[in-house]
Structures are given as structure tokens and as C-alpha cells.
Amino acid sequence: MPMLEFATDPLVLAALMAVAFLAGFIDAIAGGGGLLTLPALLTAGLPPHLVLGTNKLCATFGSATASFTFYRRKLFDPRQWRFALVATAIGAALGAGLTHLIPAQWLNQLLPLVVFACGLYLLFGRVPVTPRAHAAPIANGRQWPQGLMLGFYDGVAGPGTGAFWTVSNMLLYPLDLLRASGVARSMNFISNGMALAVFIVSGQVAWALGIGMGFALMIGAYLGARTAIQGGSKFIRPIFLVVVLVLSLRLAWQHWVGTA
Template sequence: MPLEFSTDPTTLLILAAVAFVAGFIDAIAGGGGLLTTPALMTAGLPPHLVLGTNKLSSTFGSAMASYTFFRRKLFHPKQWIRALVGTAVGALIGAGVAHYLPAEWINQMLPVIVFGCGVYLLFGGTPKAPLDSDAPIKKKWQLPQGLGLGFYDGVAGPGTGAFWTVSTLLLYPLDLVKASGVARSMNFVSNAAALSVFIFSGQVNWLIGLSMGSSLMVGAFFGARTAITGGAKFIRPVFITVVLGLTVRLAWQHWFH
């Protein structure tokens, strides 16, 4: 990448502004990559640096969102140890094979899968919170869920937050707010694990990644607080809108473009 792209203040400012909006949206419903990835490509980053730099900035945003849900006691790590471990391992493996695995068939299926998540939440209703807010979370599906979604985030990434939200709603007795807390926390784990591989491979632009990451953290802070305060009535329409936008983008990118 030419040096001026990495040091141009105007470019950094625009990317930071995009990252703030992406962080706000991502903390609520996921899909922040819908904004940051095209922005990085438009800024002139070579394709091999886009994924790594995006992972760096996304890790900052997901860390802030995850911490906000944790601080509000909407995510309890002790209940999700198997999922956390599975997610980290899956993301490491996924990022490691990302450069060798033909992803064409995955890309063709992405719009259908993401759209299915939106349809489920649109017509499937929103689960209500269980009477016992401290009810134990079943551990049967945590490891395979974490391995699968962690691997996917390491290999590709788009829609990971949506997949976590919907699969968590289907598998566990949680409401939408707590499911969002799980999604943000697991997204952070997979982002951090995959990022370590990109750093080792030298595929990160640190100046742009840290600049965007800082803005993503601020956006994620406000987004998570808004999601927690607004509850399911606020999260559902934002989630569905993001999912539909992601579906259109993926369909255009992998089917028609």
C-alpha cells in the first residue's frame, strides 16, 4: 500500500467516522463489517491487508461492546466456558486455513444463510426472558457452536454476529438482549484469535487499524448502552435492517457482481 494512504489525515478521518457508525451498529446487531470492509477497500488498501486490518479494528469494537454487556451482568463467562474455548480454537483454525480453503461455495450460500437469520427473527418472534434470570445454561451445544462459528469468523466473517444471535436464541432460554451479549462476547473472542494469526502473517496496517479501532470502541460503547436500554423492541428492527442490508450486499457481491 502506498505510504500516503496510511498517513493521509483526511483518509484516516473518513475511515474513523465510518468506524464509529459501524461500531454503533455492530454493538446492537452485528454487521459492522458491512461498512468497514468496503471503506478499507475504497481507501486503497491491498486486498490481503483489508481482512487483517478490519480484524484489528473489529477486535477493539467487540471488546468494548462485550465489556459493556458484561458490566451490566447480561453475560456471565462462567456459563459459557465451552463456547469461549470452542470459539477461540475454531477462529485460530479458520484464520490459519483462510488462504488455502476455496471459499466460493461458502460465498454462494452466505446471502441465503444471512437472510434466513433475518426471516427467523422477523417472523419467529422474540423469546421472552426466563423467570429465573440465573438459570443454568446447557453446555451440550456450546462447543460445536463455538467451533463452527469461530471457524467461520476466521475464514470469512460477514454475518457472524447475526449467526451467534439467532443460534443462541434457538439453543438456549435467553431473551434477545442477553443473546446479543453472548454474540458480542463470542465475536470478540473470535476476532482476537483470528487477529493473532493475521498479525503473525504481517497482514495488518497498524496505523489505520488502530485509528478505526479507537472510533469503533466509542461507537460500540454507545451502541451497546442503547441496545441494553432499548431492549428487544429496539434491537429487533435494527437487527433485521442490518441483516437485510448484509443479504443484499452479499448477494450482489457473490451472485451478480
């Protein structure tokens, strides 16, 4: 069984933990860490449903750490985002439930395409620039459709969700990049946790591998969040673009050129 095999292979586990550390660091700063962990797990040979469940387990570790770090620095106020929190949880549960109805063969073909398309969007999309307006009110009505759609996407697949949250936050609300990233990490934690619960119920989680990668993600996410907070928006912007460029090129080679 793949879960047991990878849990007892120290070389594979060490390699995937190293990938998870890097993904956690990247995700805490700019989002898109799933663009690295999903292909790594697929390359390691796990079935696609098990890949999604295991990825949610390790991603929950990282997003929880990053979210708590931003919260402690007062860069996220749950009271302002209560509608988005509820909507994200509902959307993620629905998305994860739908995933179990998709045949494994379709997921094997779909996931690399989703990751690649996400990389292209992040590569060519522009991060909006908004003025700092910390005291401005946050619109409640926009939080429902935003949370439902992004939560649903994270439940179905997930790569790039943090980056999509960051960009949409800056488009919809008076937030700078740093505070938009804080909201994104918190919403990502909610959708990861809710989707993980669905995968646990269906038995699609490789626990030993997911926990090992989860601890590596926690360390990377903690260092990434602190680095982002200390460096501010001017630091996040170039990291965001460089990460997207590298990951997009890697995925294009692996899933399109490499399999030709």
C-alpha cells in the same frame, strides 16, 4: 505500499473511521457490523488478506468495548460459557490459519459473495422468540459445536458473526434477545482476538489504519451497547431488520449491479 498510503491519506482515513463508528454502533446492537467494514476496506483498495487482518484489528476494539459493557451490566457470565469461549478461540485460530492458504484472487471473488449471502440470510431469517428465563441452566454440550463452527467462520471471513451468535443463542438456550446479544458480543471478541493474533504473526495488518478505525469502532460500540441495554429487546429487533435490509441492498448494488 497500500498500508502506508492509507495511513497518510487523511480523507480516506476519515471516511473509513466514520464507517467504523457506524459499524461499531450497529454491531453492538444487532450484529453485522462487518458487513460494512469489510466492503469499505475492499473498496479502498487493500489486498484481501490485508483487509481481513486490518478488519480483525479494528473489530477487536469494538467487540472488546461492547463485551465489557454487557459484562458490567451482568448480561454475560463467563463461568456459564467457559466451554463456548474455549471452542470459539480454537475455531477462530483454525479459520484464520486456513485463510492464509487461500489465494488472494479467490478471496477477492469470495468475500463479496460471503457478505452478500450473509446479508440475504439475515434479511429473510427470523429471529426466534424465547421467554425470559434468566435462572435456567445453560447446556454445556451445545457450546462446543456452536463455538467451533462460529469461531471458524469468524476466522475465515467474519461478516455477520455477531448476528449468527445472537440467533443461535436464542435457538439453543433459554435466553431473550438482549442476553443473547451480550453473549454474542463476548464470543465475537474472543474470535476476533484469536484471529487477529494469527494475522499479526503473518504480517497481514495495516496498523495505522486498523488502530484509527478501532478507536472509532470503540466509540460506536460503547454508544450502541448502552443504547441496546437501555432500549431492550423491543428496540434491538427493528434496528436489526433495518440494518440488514440497508446493508444487503448496498452490497447487492456494489458487488453485482455496479460491476456488471
